[in-house]
Amino acid sequence: MTPTAPIAVVTGGAAGIGWDIGRRLVGDGYRVVAADRVPGLTAAGEEADILWRELDVTDPSAVERVFREIEAELGPIDVLVNNAGIQRHRAIEDLTWEEWSAVVDVNLHGVFLCLQAAGRRMVARGAGRIVNISSISSRGSAGRAPYATTKAAVIGLTATAGAEWAGRGVRVNAVAPGYVDTGVFRQGIDQGTLDLDTILNRIPARRLADASEIAAAVSFLVGPDSRYMNGQTLYVDGGFMVDYGIPLAKRPQ
Ligand code: NDP
Numbered sequence: 227m228t229p230t231a232p233i234a235v236v237t238g239g240a241a242g243i244g245w246d247i248g249r250r251l252v253g254d255g256y257r258v259v260a261a262d263r264v265p266g267l268t269a270a271g272e273e274a275d276i277l278w279r280e281l282d283v284t285d286p287s288a289v290e291r292v293f294r295e296i297e298a299e300l301g302p303i304d305v306l307v308n309n310a311g312i313q314r315h316r317a318i319e320d321l322t323w324e325e326w327s328a329v330v331d332v333n334l335h336g337v338f339l340c341l342q343a344a345g346r347r348m349v350a351r352g353a354g355r356i357v358n359i360s361s362i363s364s365r366g367s368a369g370r371a372p373y374a375t376t377k378a379a380v381i382g383l384t385a386t387a388g389a390e391w392a393g394r395g396v397r398v399n400a401v402a403p404g405y406v407d408t409g410v411f412r413q414g415i416d417q418g419t420l421d422l423d424t425i426l427n428r429i430p431a432r433r434l435a436d437a438s439e440i441a442a443a444v445s446f447l448v449g450p451d452s453r454y455m456n457g458q459t460l461y462v463d464g465g466f467m468v469d470y471g472i473p474l475a476k477r478p479q
Pocket of ligand 1: 237238239240241242243244261262263264266281282283284308309310311312332336359360361362402403404405406407408409410411412
């Protein structure tokens with residue numbers, strides 16, 4: 227990393243998948259800012275060279291202020307990764323308004339606010355890349371209504387922003403990860419609402435993703451080899467989305 231290195235902002239970048247995305251982008255030569263509520267791993271003495279700026283992505287004025295301050299201090303933001311996300315597991319009939327709203331606020335409103343704040347600056351300069359983190363849950367997932375709904379909406383927002391800004395030098399794409407053993411998944415396992423064996427049996431690759439594999443897809447989507455990609459969602463899921471999950475009872479002859 228050099229003082230003239232391009233700048234990447236990763237929301238929710240102080241933990242979990244966001245941390246691995248930041249480490250990967252540091253390796254790619256970026257100066258990385260983890261914009262997160264608490265310092266997390268950025269304060270743990272890790273040697274990844276990741277800066278931390280306090281941000282709650284659901285707060286419109288804070289989003290605008292933090293993006294303005296990052297640019298004033300470090301220079302133009304070249305890359306935004308909209309990674310911050312939360313989940314609440316509950317049947318639709320039992321969901322509270324607070325649970326629904328909390329997930330929509332972070333996973334959809336937060337993504338929109340950061341995309342707009344970074345995108346406005348990128349469009350004005352005619353250059354930039356944005357990657358939004360969706361999920362395989364976007365296809366619909368029982369017990370995860372706000373999560374599935376917001377992750378599907380992120381795909382729609384990605385396609386729309388990708389189309390609006392494709393001719394203005396700004397590329398917007400998404401990565402939809404399968405299961406990774408980080409916060410959103412671990413919370414479900416710890417609370418007993420997710421069962422690891424059931425999940426592994428449903429994944430054609432028969433294993434969870436490593437966060438570094440999600441980071442590799444982000445690296446590709448912000449790099450020059452994806453320069454003709456706009457508005458796409460890349461599934462990094464061990465084959466989950468291409469198999470509807472009911473195996474044959476017997477191996478065909
Ligand atoms: P983690 O909980 O490990 O990390 C998410 C980070 O986002 C945390 O540091 C969290 O901070 C932060 N965050 C939460 N709310 C806000 C907010 N309002 N403003 C700023 N930062 C916030 O989650 P994962 O790494 O597991 O998930 C990262 C992304 O990947 C999410 O969008 C998730 O939906 C997606 N994803 C995850 C999958 C998985 O299996 N883990 C699968 C598919 C998609 P705090 O700890 O303070 O809440």
